[in-house]
Amino acid sequence: MNANTIFQSVLFIVVLLAAAVPAARYLSAVMDGSSRVVRVFGPLERALYRIAGVDAGREMNWKQYAIATIAFNALGALFLYALLRLQGLLPGNPQQFGPMTVDGAFNTAVSFVTNTNWQDYTPEQTVSYLTQMLGLTVQNFLSAATGIIVVIALIRGFARHTAQTIGNFWVDLTRVTLYVLVPMSALVAALLMSQGVIQNMKAYQDVPALQASTYAAPKLDAQGNPVKDDKGNPVKDDKGNPVTVATPLTKQTLAMGPVASQEAIKMLGTNGGGFFNANSAHPYENPTPFANFVQIFAILIIPAALCLVFGRMIGDRRQGIAVLAAMTVAFTVAVGVEVSAEQAGNPTLAALHVDQSAGALQAGGNMEGKETRFGIAQTGIFTVATTAASCGAVDTMHDSLTPLGGLVPMLLMQLGEVVYGGVGSGLYGMLVFALLAVFVAGLMIGRTPEYVGKKIEAYEMKMVSIVVLLTPLLVLIGTSIAVLADAGKAGILNPGPHGFSEILYAFSSAANNNGSAFAGLTVGTPFYNWMTAIAMWFGRFGTIVPVLAIAGSLAAKKRIATTSGTLPTHGPLFVVLLLGTVLLVGALTYVPALALGPGVEHLMMWLGA
Structure with missing residues (x-):
């Protein structure tokens, strides 16, 4: 950096x-x-x-x-x-x-x-x-x-x-x-x-092209249909290619709208x-x-x-600051890894003596798929923000990221979109992980876990388990079906580990309600439309219902007093525990799949395979 x-x-x-x-x-x-x-x-x-x-x-x-x-x-x-x-x-x-x-x-x-x-x-x-x-x-x-x-x-x-x-x-x-x-x-x-x-609210505007050019278009008859031979097949040249005509391009259409x-x-x-x-x-x-x-x-x-808002509404602002601190630390690390991976460039181009160093006149690094007006830094921050927050908007082509650069947004989604996360969904996801963290800590010290004055008991942990496990199941089962089914494999345009990464990214994005994509995968087919729709619906409302169940259960409980044996949940120790819980669950769930996709692709790129 x-x-x-x-x-x-x-x-x-x-x-x-x-x-x-x-x-x-x-x-x-x-x-x-x-x-x-x-x-x-x-x-x-x-x-x-x-x-x-x-x-x-x-x-x-x-x-x-x-x-x-x-x-x-x-x-x-x-x-x-x-x-x-x-x-x-x-x-x-x-x-x-x-x-x-x-x-x-x-x-x-x-x-x-x-x-x-x-x-x-x-x-x-x-x-x-x-x-x-x-x-x-x-x-x-x-x-x-x-x-x-x-x-x-x-x-x-x-x-x-x-x-x-x-x-x-x-x-x-x-x-x-x-x-x-x-x-x-x-x-x-x-x-x-x-x-x-x-x-x-204007209709689309036709304007003169900046530079006149031509392109090869299929030869058409008077009715505007492709010219066919006596057998009704498209006419082909001696090499077996469809007959085309050079068509001038003198104007372009600019899309308008609100x-x-x-x-x-x-x-x-x-x-x-x-x-x-x-x-x-x-x-x-x-x-x-x-x-x-x-x-x-x-x-x-x-x-x-x-x-x-969480800290203000429960009457202890330190609790909200601790959660925000955990998110900010994770976000900062993700930005550092993302930008560093993209700034390092592509070793294949380095072997061809292409200058990828940053300077006054160029951003350097891997600029494939990026806008020159944004460069590596703003693009990297945007990429991390949009996948940390379940937004899914893009200002770059995620499919053109380096293997490690693509792993970062994929992992942020797979962690459950809890690094800031979507509006509302990010915080309730992180609070679910907070309940899991205090539960694990309670088991280690032999005390009934509690969080912000509420005992965390069997019912809450059952609901927490549903929230934590449902989305990974949707991602991994959906990916498995896609790589096994002919309809799923038909959408792969980049065979090998990157093609697998594209499918894994698609279901990670759908189930975690992100929406971004590795666009090298053809998803506009009935198979992917139905499969991703199922993942999106249950990824959203299959987690909202248990979260509301937790809310109802906690609201009915009495508030318990803080004692010397209560785990402090507003300091650096809890921030580390919370981040560790999120990363541990994510690693145990997704490392094998990530190794088969971005991991293998990264090794292939640097080994020149």
């Missing part, structure tokens, strides 16, 4: 942590109703409750909260599916895009409802403006709000005692959307538009689905280094702030 990389990394972390403090204060005030904003907009909020028939004063137990969560999101998926299938008949479609396929629409609906935003299609060639705004963007808000309110419910479980309820799903959802996500998205969208991110409004919540909600296929590498989504910095910041600000 050079001085520029270190400076950018330190600057980002300092800005993030400094901004997390006021953001946490605001979030806490919104959720307990003490914020001035809540009081000012109270009439609007109450009007929404009256229209929806919601009794805002009636709280729910964990089962009612879970049912409301799943039912609401299932209806959202159904609505989005219908919109994707019917978009060809609806307005707001200047390019006249037709309906998605059944499996493609199902996959996309599940993807956006689960906060994954896995995209097996090219958005600017598939999805209308109406679908982008009414379907995908709406789910970007609602899926993010769902994650936040689930962790708030879990925090209430820690904060309350001898209580049977953990909040009201509809009130929590409304407040997070109305007072947190909407205003923050408006601010981020304004910043992005100032940098050149487009926001319009990008900034979707880009803001895409990042703030750790959603990740791009308006364009190139995602945040596209100049209309992410035109400048400052816009790139804003997007990375937007990914992590809410997850970081929620850690401090």
